[in-house]
Amino acid sequence: MNVGCRSAIERVAHLLCELHARLGTVGWATRAGYDLPLTQQDIADTAGLSNVHVNRVLRQLRLMRLVEVGGRRVDVLDRAGLRRVAEFQDGYLQPTGA
Template sequence: MLHPIVRKLAAFGPLGADEEAVLAGLGTGAQRVEGRQDLLAEGAAPESAVLIVEGVACRYRHRPSGARQITGYLLPGDLCDPDLVHLGRMNHSVGTIGPCRVARVPHEVLSDLTARHAGIARALRLAKLAEEETTREWMMNVGCRSAIERVAHLLCELHERLGTVGWATRSGYDFPLTQQDIADTAGLSNVHVNRVLRQLRLMRLVEVGGRRVDILDLAGLRRVAEFQDGYLRPAAE
């Protein structure tokens, strides 16, 4: 199977064999990090981007009260964050959800790579645009959609993204999400998320539990979510 970053970036356009080999090499030396550990801390000045090779991480911020908002998920093949060197210091944190394998990629390595490989540079730019589109879609989620639509949309998005890199099948995917993680993503309470997941299960659309998302009716789940995946691939046309 191709390396996750190769599978992800190839979705934005063709890559040459040499470009695929270079990308796969970025994962060399990946190390295991346990769940619920910070990879990048708010206020830090990162010297390297983080490549998720296995597992799931998230971007998040805490309020002074301790309340957390998850603002994005990083899946296998995601590179976080090739442009942070231009920002000086992090204004959010990045932490693992479950156990991960991650590789640190120095910014000078990325700069050299994009300078020598136009296909990779283009794919990374399009991947960044997709991330920006995803942020706007999440704003729609919290601002306009009902609780059941928010949760269904999140589960559909994760299914689509994981499928692109070979980590999901039509029937579902492994994912170490807790109800609190979903609540912190969708702007809901833990109790409300529990009710929504129960409703989705009673509708025979999806079952979530035991670090697994089992999709019972993908078409039905997408209808409830009003899910359209075009925002994940802005260069598809």
């Protein structure tokens, strides 16, 4: 994940998009969402943010009606909108022929 020049909301949105894409490739996610294999502290550590900041970002994403995160579940309400915020393109996740 490339977090260096991203804002906090872009970092968290990108992580949620990447998890959605990766879990989807192995059948552990649907278009509607997925079970979150990470704690909020894990998200903070991965994104280089504090736990408190991640909490605020998740609330902001919820208020934007992009995702609902509760317990260990992420419900993706607006996949295109979340990808836009994250500037997410999943091409690098697709296998290429060898």
